[in-house]
Amino acid sequence: MAAKTLTIDGKQISAFEGATVLQAAEEAGIPIPTLCHLDGVYDIGACRICLVEVEGVAKLLPACTTRVREGMEVRTDTERLRNYRRMILELLFAERNHVCAVCVSNGHCELQTLAYEHGMDHVRYEYRFPKWDLDVTHRLYGMDHNRCILCNRCVRACWHIEGAGTKNVAGRGARAHIISDLNQPWGDSESCTSCGKCVDACPTGALFKKGATAGEMAHNRAKLEFIVTAREKKQWIASE
């Protein structure tokens, strides 16, 4: 594979052709915040947290879906980007009902962490306080729509790592929400294998293991990574 040289935040780096800006930056130790990105599944560029500026391109581009080009000049940490990121985070907090104090993921939540990193000491937008339900019909897991940020990670994990195809998105705009099968209670889903990969994929406290109380629900991303790496590198096939 051919290598490409580019600069990110003034730092000259090289990356493989076909790598995303996010991968290149990660490789070079330059952090770019992400939310909808999940190692192991394809990217959809939905959360817009990873947007970067590219010299000569008028639009902001998502680092997770933009491929490196030779001579590309990328900026990941400008004032405008930080400002927009904070606004996006505030929009997410205002959109549903995030009550950190009683959330199972308090302290282990990617949304919360990003909010801290971006100096979000309060939300400037009107809280919407929508009414959303809780689905605790599954034997092992629960889904709290109040905390869902529609990153779609659970859907992709369910379809592309587990291959079950249980999780999906229904509705549009602010009424978009995650469903199981044809919008039935999770516990009634016949396709769900109860593998828990969606739960591990979730960045927030929206998907949780039953029995976890406030602050207890840490998601096990390592498990997903292990499976995906093993599959890609065929590590489970015993070598002769």
Next chain:
Amino acid sequence: MVIDDLNAIAEAERAARKKYTLRCCMAAGCHSSNSVAVKKALEQAVKDAGLEDLVEVRGVGCMRLCCQGPLVQVDPDGTLYEKVRPEDSASLVGTLKGGTTHVQKGDPNSPFFTEQLSIVLANSGYIDPERIESYIAADGYRALHDVLREMTPKEVVDEIIKSGLRGRGGAGFPTGLKWGTVAKTESAQKYVICNADEGDPGAFMDRSVLESDPHSILEGMAIAGYAVGANQGFVYVRAEYPLAISRLQNAIKQAKQRGLLGSGIFESPFTFNIDVRIGAGAFVCGEETALMMSVEGKRGTPRPRPPFPAESGLWGCPTLINNVETFANVAPILRKGADWFASIGTEKSKGTKVFALAGKITNTGLIEVPMGTKLRDIVEKMGGGAPDGAPIKAVQTGGPSGGCIPAEALDTPVDYESLASLGSIMGSGGMIVMDDATRMVDVARFFMEFCMDESCGKCVPCRAGTVQMHSLLEKILNREATAADLQRLEELCQMVRDTSLCGLGQTAPNPVLSTLRFFRSEYEELLKKETAHNGEPRAAIR
């Protein structure tokens, strides 16, 4: 089918013409004001008068002046009858024998008609959209023949490039360039898609073309298929357009029967099939990547570009996607030549544009004018101004992605660049006229509500940002907002425009930004005085 067969059909069709033709509009506007019954009654009246050998009653497509429908026009003298009722038919037919009628007459020589220049709508109102013979008699499928028998695909692409045709779906991307990219991309399988989603509120240009002249789209798509190397086309139409869908399906069936679609068209090696895909009517499904997801049977949400459809589209194959009106221009360009087309319009915007004229205006309906026509000519001359002579305040173009052009700027020529410089867009052709009773903040709120409801919900800025912008607009309208709220609204506009994934979110702030640009005082008049007692965007106490 060879060229002689095509000529024979055209000849036979022309030979069958009678002394008089009563053209009766059967497009959706007149259709919904009972034109089907009018046509039936006219046929009966002709029979009753014993004039069957002299008079043909022909159902045709849109005759433009929809507000006065059902419309009936008499050939050869061109008398135009408006608001025709079935019970008027006897007296109307009677005029052909020297009788009189009380039916309201329109003036076919009024500027509304004479200022029009028809390329896309040339057949509309003349041919019978349900009969392929009628299209063939109007030189239909001749361009397809000539292209297949006499031109290489590259020559076709070059001709389109030379014509200067730009996409009529909104963004105005050069059509020839797009065709060239798809043609160059190597792939065993390629597709052509006609975007007939037409989701802008108030727009009905594409519907009219499909209802009035469906074969022109099929011919344009087939030519495009030949030029880019595709053998399969799809027309994506919304389910709300049942008449357009049925005419399209009927046209496809007829074209197949005549060998004008299918394999070995005009005895060339070229094969091309077209299928109709019916969308459920989400606005976002007009966005090309969402549309393709929908055609694939998936949830219609946009994805980041690149890759562009021209490289990786339907099922990962190179795909050409153009708007209905874009395709409708193709056959005329190849029939009359790129130079002819390029001689119409302005330097950067060639040809004509169809607009659906609506709002506070005397003549509402469809118009097709050369690019570069002044807005004032459209609104005042052709449209006849506001109904009660009220002053016109602004003209909205581009629907929810567009902007409001103030009356002071009515001398702006209608072309892609001029409209963009005023913060609006050409869009697909909706044109809403507003008089001085219109509150611009209301207009902005209306379009924001539309975008909020139609956001697919995939990306955060659009999904959650439109909700916040909408609530700030409501707060302003309720006189509960402060200058800080207005500032917050402007910040959100910029952010949503700069960070949204697809065109819906990226352009959703346009109606706000453009009304702020020209009518800022209307916002400011609604603001509350700011004191320390005003919090940040305080929830309107409901």
Next chain:
Amino acid sequence: MSFLDLDEWLVDLAAAVDVVYSPIMDIKEYPENVDVVLVEGAIANEDHVELMHRIRANTKVVVAFGDCAVTGNVTALRNPLGDPENVLQRAYKDAADIAPQYPAEKDIVPRLTPRVTPVHELVKVDLFLPGCPPPAPRIKLFLEQLLAGKGERLAGANIKFG
């Protein structure tokens, strides 16, 4: 309560400031010319609205102190249920065994606002100290900065919700 975890630093604090008003002090009226106020809790009833306006009018630096003041937090859990009537109905009528009635004797119990809001949705707030509760070391840091005259917004590791 977390405030009390400040332990002996409270003594230093007491030396540096005059506490002029507190819900647990025997002062009925919020005084004038206050330098700093730490507002705890969300805006949930009409008394809160009135007091908050008085506070804002008479205070230089208004601090939203703790998650309820900053976000609405658990107090705001009633909002998705809509009209406060729904909440009262459930709590005082549906769940009551005997003599179900609202504790709404006029002028005794303040009426609930249509929805619970964070403080900054009602009046301008100068600084925010989230946390449920904000842990003592962070309160100390925050107050120290404030006393030193450089009231700065918190950043990074010093922000924490929940």
